[in-house]
Amino acid sequence: MKHRENVTGFAARAAMWSARHRTLAIIGWIAFVVGVTVLSGQIGTREATDSDQGHGESGRATVLVEQAGFPVQPAGEMVIVQGADRDAAVADVTRSLTGRPEVGAVAEPLTSPDGQASLVTFTMTGDPDTAKERVGPLLDTVAGVQGRHPGVYVAQAGDASGSKLIGDSLDEGLSRLSMLSIPVTLGILLVAFGAVVAALLPVGLALTAIVAAIGLLAGASRLAPTVDTTAHVMLLVGLAVGVDYCLFYIRRERDERRNGADPHRALLIAAQTSGRSIWISGLTVIVAMAGMFFTMDATFTSFGMATILVVATAVLGSLTVLPALLSALGDRVDAIKIPGLYRRHSEGRAWRWVLRVVLAKPLISTVVAVGVLAALAAPALDLRTKGESIEDLSPKQPIVQTMVAISRAFPAEVVPAEVVVKAQTVRGPQFEAALADFRRAAAASKQLREPIEVRVNPAGTVAVVSVGLAGNGSDRTSERAVETLRTTVAPGAFGKLAGSTVAVTGDTAQGMDFNQRLTDSLPWVFGFVLGLAFLLLLVSFRSVVVAVTGVVLNLLSVAAAYGMLVFVFQYGNFESVLDFKSGGGITNWMPLFLFIILFGLSMDYHVFVLSRIREGHDRGLATKQAVSEGIGRTAGVITSAAMVMVAVFALFATLPLISTKELGVGLAAAVLLDATIIRAVLLPAVMALLGDKNWWLPRWLNWLPAVSHDLPPAPPTTPQPREDRELTPAL
Template sequence: MVGLSPPSSGGFAGSFRAPRVHSVGSMHSREHVSGIAARFAIWSARHRALAIVGWLVFVVGVTVLSGHFGTTQAGAGDFGNGESGRADKVIADAGFPVREAGEMVVVRSPVVDDPGARAAAAEVTAAVRATGVTGPVGEPLRSEDGRAVLLTFTVTGDPETAKDRVGPVLDAVAAVQRQHPQLYIGQAGDASADKLIGDDLDEGLNRLSMLSIPVTLGILLVAFGAVVAALLPVVLAVTAVVAAVGLLAFASRLAPTVDTTMHVMLLVGLAVGVDYCLFYIRRERDERRAGADRHRALVVAAQTSGRSVWISGLTVIVAMAGMFFTRDTTFVSFAVGTILVVATAVLGSLTVLPALLSALGDRVDLVRIPGLYRTRAEGRVWGAILRLVLRRPLVSALLATAALGLLAFPALDLRTKGEGVEDLSPSAPITKAFVAIQTSFPGGSDPAEVVVRAPSVTGPAFDAAVADFTRQALATGKLHEPVTVEVNPAGTVAVVRVGLSGSGSDRASEEALAALRGTVAPATLGKLPGAWVGVTGGTAGSKDFNDQLARSMPVVFSFVLGLAFVLLLVSFRSVVVAVTGVVLNLLSVAAAYGMLVYVFQYGHFESLLDFRAADGITNWMPLFLFVILFGLSMDYHVFVVSRIREGHDRGLPTRRAVTEGITRTAGVITSAAAVMVAVFALFATLPIASTKQLGVGLAASVLLDATIIRAVLLPAVMALLGERNWWLPRWLGWLPSVPHEAPAPAERELVTAGR
């Protein structure tokens, strides 16, 4: 078992002896310690200069080396699932010329066949051509209702940098709009979306990254009341994130990374890194104020909070590893990034943090803030609540469960969908343009792509198949013009694009895709000799992604829940504690799902959060929230239950151990939760619905977990179960025994400096 060492020949049963370490003055001590966390702490305290310098060299070294080797980014061929993934791979390998960024301008009038709309379209065409940065403007396409005209063109040059050149075109279109206030004229497309949405999102993510650190520091200043103590967790968390990002460059050789992985790493790394340091520092300070000398306070913190950090970190890593089973490039990248940042945060908490605490001693409380610095960390408010809970544990458990059940109830109606236009801020100009194009020209903004690979996709037979395809597609009423064809230089692969009904992510689009895949494409293009036909595009990719998630989610859930149960069972030698931990965390996740449905699917707080309700939650959100929340919730559970078990191992009755454990951890749990809630809530300010869902889901779940679950439901359940909390079947008696109590007082030996 990781963290256990062979027992020593002496001392109490199950205890361990560490090498002598220097104590205060000229004292050497031998501590009864066990576990990897305590042994790391003792080594770091003895070699604190080496530990601190070694950490800095590690952080700087991996950062410099990662800059030299670079990070491998996932390419277009790395994404995709199912039929759409295979079709994308065919396109990528077919040697098509690089497609320039496509743009569209819609001119819409309140009346049918408005001459003013046609005149405005002509003005738009002239204005766009005058910018000199676009290709030819296509012939105007009239909508079926006769109220709108659509113009299409491309931004010349590299599509990756087209957003830097599209500005003059946007200005030209806006100028025509000002001249025709009675009409709606809007532009949308690849380049304009990258510029208007991508820049806003990047700006928001950068702002979030910059705000998260001062917000975290502010909460820690309130929690500790001392500047030095507040700075330590932030510095260690930030350096852990920096080191993990450096390590990601090497890991990306095995699993290519996606752009958003680093932002997820900052989110998770800041949360767990600050939490781990917070737990460790607060316990060391509590022991010091209780009268322990500097050495013993550090050893007690390592033996208790350090051990909790090790176990909770391992549990978080297990949860994140569940994402590997999706076999999706984005999830695999998230899994690698989060595992690296959590492992690095654990390493820093167990090595350099004890060295810093040993070096600082009581100076960790320097620069005290008047009115905030407190010598005791017990929560008076939570103590009062806990007394009520333990007075009526059954009623408290029933009320807490009912509240969580009420919050989770909407999750029964949870539906998922791919990301689409409706996920953008409804007040954004480009969102209005996309909606206008989608309304007037269904499927025009994101057409389906039918990929045909055959010995030859040129000549009369292919042309006849395309004509038949067009006729049958339009006859369904679910597939729409324009129908366009693009053939690769070798004449072996063709891409036939056709519009789909709906928004691209709603049920109408799914029905149109089903008709295309099930009937139209196989009966026409699929009849070509030796042809392979596959459908891709936004709607098809979303459908295949959902199908892949549906197949992998049972495996992910089983893996995470099973290994979490085993870790808790081994850590606490109790089946009941392990089951309780898993069930409570599932309640927290279920409540988060319910709140997401209530807000984003039912449309509450739309104006406050600046979003528009949709038919479902973003398809990747449920699984991602599950692994993140399950892992982070274990931080609190392991920390609180470890403190309760510590009291029980000292001989306290279970109810008294619960009281002591909850009250003594209330302050640090509140502070840790406040950090997470504040950082996660910042994501709700970003301009895309999926990031808002992420922020609301994470923040609300952590808030519930730190209040209703840890302060009410957990103590109520443990009080009701009493000694049954620690039940372990006889046939599991072979499990290793991991002591939870603080180490026994040191055996002191006065030695001379030369001995």
């Protein structure tokens, strides 16, 4: 007997439409994924240029250089030779490289200030962007010189060899990640569901959502150009949220089916509960990701656009094609059961025991949980940031070891600053006099070093003056040298030229300007993310206390993640396990990025748990009982979802760059804490202490729209065959 249900809410209406038109919904999703993928191949993806990624004075300098029409700079390489008897090896290096088709020009050897090392620099022929593909034979040539002179150290590093190392290492790591992430995720889902078909659905939805989002990114890149790591971030976030949304939806539908609901009602309940939570959670995550736009940085803007697209696509798929697939499959979603893993009920007994203890002693549980989180977060008080460099790769890599040796012996060659001078003319006696003044002031500063070299554009209107810096390029000594260069030396020498514009750039200067840009944007990002997350929770649950609690708990989770990052990567713990060498700080963009990602992803669990608690409260249960029922019934699925996220994030810690290791460890640790200490202990303890105050809403906010958390009313019951009321028992 057919019946009409009271369908309320966007998610439920979308699900019911898809269930009634499931063939159209499934074909439409496939056509959407294929269509945007084909279209992206036609229009291409726009990548961010150097000027797109610049900030402050260094950004203005980059624009001046790009507009000046300088010839393309060839890729530069360096060969260091160390040892007491190195003259023969230096001559061998020069002789072996000169005349090779890959080599443009070989410069005269330089001697280090301490007289213990020599440096042979040379340029490569051809396009510098593809030089990494041609540098292999030169690395072999230098290795041959080393073999002929075993008594000295001979090694090569530079633009092309560094790019080759990073590219090869990342390609190898990403290939490994791609091969492992899907099987690991599928394995966890097989354990969670105990059935092959149910486990395949979340993986399939997540992968198609990621593919579609990458296709959409081609069009969006016209507004927000992409950077190299954008696709990696999309994979990270897309696999996590795509699997989670599908997992929550399927688990609720299967639980309702096992509780005796017919297929239509089970799908309707899942749509009006989990579907609504997906909608709210997805919107909250999107709001958090939109906070990246306030940085006005090309990397963050690219990440923000990419994550918004992948989350929105995952939400779209969860609310449309997933209900259609569940409607088409029916009870066959539990097909191919795995003996020993398939269970008719998914409630976690261990978590129920923990919950009983927490609710019996909520004050003690709160104090213990906050104490643990505070201890984990304590190192974050000492958090320092640093820029990225080739030293962020594994210290076991020969080219990394070479670059470290060169930077110590010849710091001015590795990390020079560049003074960009634009004037009516940068040729002739006036500019030469200014350059002489610059050399004298640089030497007098004791912070700027030779060699000082000059490049002039064809029009003679822009000069780039490179000068060495004291320090290692990323320490406070180098930063003070840049400050001196910017405030006194450069403007004092070149500011006298008619119509001159002077700007300082270089790796150190760019890092300083990037850090300043992030510092300036912090209040805006934090205010936007925290404020809108509070408003969304307030509207969704009509409670000021619930909204405040959600924001505070998420901040505790982020703080604990920061503390663990400092403990591991800044203090250098577990270096051998994770294969890295601490640089004494956290990658400069990591804290802000982690805050945004973690705050968004943490809302997934928070919204799903609170929705289930609010269901019980709206049915008339006391707060403590509603908390017990809501968390008890979601503990199993939250654990499964957290295991997926932790496994996927942890795999990123196996990639070669320190930044990807920081990303993987920080996200995995935070999600693990969030699903255990935060959601299973602190949240129920705090809600038990607050009691009915959890649902406090001032009278002047009664105008807020009411979001129903009630289940749809049950239809009139009619006798049904046994097979419609029960699922097949586990094998």
